[in-house]
């Protein structure tokens with residue numbers, strides 16, 4: 001069953017870089033797995049850890065937070081605050097038993113369509129063998 | 141040794157001269173020797189104040205409660221409150237100051253050093269004494285705890301009866317105070333993160349099973365949240381009150397209301413509650429141990445806080461509550477913050 005599982009990834013993409021990067025992938029007709037539910041946010045710094053937990057709670061198998069590279073954030077340093085917060089969440093989730101692969105973070109610029117597709121492809125490959133995420137998922 | 145009479149003298153003077161509107165301290169509770177918090181407003185009641193190894197509560201909680209209460213009053217008494225603070229309590233005050241929940245002039249801090257001791261863990265003591273009735277409990281020499289039982293004196297070493305957090309405490313004296321009682325003794329503390337490391341040593345599935353067993357018992361009574369001085373938010377995401385359903389709320393509005401997690405104590409929801417709680421307390425939890433103490437299910441909540449306490453220290457060299465002027469953990473960053481986890 002595990003090998004059949006098609007993981008669902010919720011991706012919080014900042015409007016100015018990563019979301020534009022995913023658009024770039026689209027316009028450039030790069031192919032990547034359709035497992036992503038993209039959610040555009042204004043900045044990676046606006047992503048509360050609660051959003052990520054909530055995504056897992058509502059059934060995500062993996063969650064991605066992606067923002068502009070350091071120095072490129074549209075709001076100057078939103079991504080730097082995000083980096084701190086996410087570092088702690090990244091430590092906390094495996095501590096309670098969630099596979100570390102399930103939560104990832106990346107910097108993707110508006111030009112990096114290719115990088116975006118690679119991240120998604122690899123993410124899906126990493127999630128497949130893990131099967132569905134059940135630990136934080138509501139109603140089992 | 142902490143001189144209780146000196147504390148009383150100060151408290152009495154502050155009240156008599158009208159410098160404070162009240163003194164929050166410990167008095168003997170209705171259950172034998174165990175101390176309970178009290179707000180003293182009459183100088184004649186100051187004699188009720190006590191200081192002994194059962195002064196467990198983090199009294200900064202009542203600073204928060206008082207502040208909230210004042211906000212509801214038409215003409216609140218603007219004079220400061222005097223508060224008895226141990227090391228951990230003083231760190232909580234620092235966090236409240238740092239976050240500007242309170243201003244410095246709102247409190248007068250009667251700081252008490254735990255010297256080379258701390259406060260007891262009720263459970264440890266009860267099991268050591270097989271539940272026999274304790275008649276008296278005081279500090280002895282070198283941090284020892286002296287218990288009177290059946291007219292006999294029993295002396296316990298600190299590591300036999302003190303709360304874990306006291307044994308691991310790295311600042312067992314107030315880090316901020318207006319008056320300081322007792323000596324500032326830098327004592328050796330047990331390594332702080334042994335239990336966290338034990339969990340980390342488990343395999344992933346073991347960890348999951350460990351926490352599932354604990355989380356499954358959570359009743360979502362929110363005692364852990366109520367007792368925490370840092371959990372002062374007017375509204376908590378786990379049971380949002382301002383999204384309350386009123387008679388005039390339309391079906392459409394109801395559908396739109398955000399419900400972050402289910403209120404029922406399902407395993408998944410309990411996990412999310414505790415993760416939200418831990419994250420929101422990262423860099424703010426001062427390890428006063430109150431949450432774990434009040435949990436009716438004996439869930440080791442401290443282990444979640446401690447994990448983030450250690451990561452904040454390891455990754456960002458940050459310790460909560462040491463400096464009310466420093467920027468808080470999440471309101472700042474360094475260029476050199478680790479990012480090897482980011483692709």
Ligand code: SF4
Nearest residue numbers: 358359361362364435
């Ligand atoms: S005090 Fe214990 S049972 Fe109550 S909500 Fe907190 S963890 Fe759950």
Ligand code: SF4
Nearest residue numbers: 368425426428429431
């Ligand atoms: S989380 Fe627990 S240990 Fe930390 S400050 Fe709150 S009550 Fe104290």
Ligand code: FES
Nearest residue numbers: 014043067068073
């Ligand atoms: S706008 Fe892209 S990370 Fe801030």
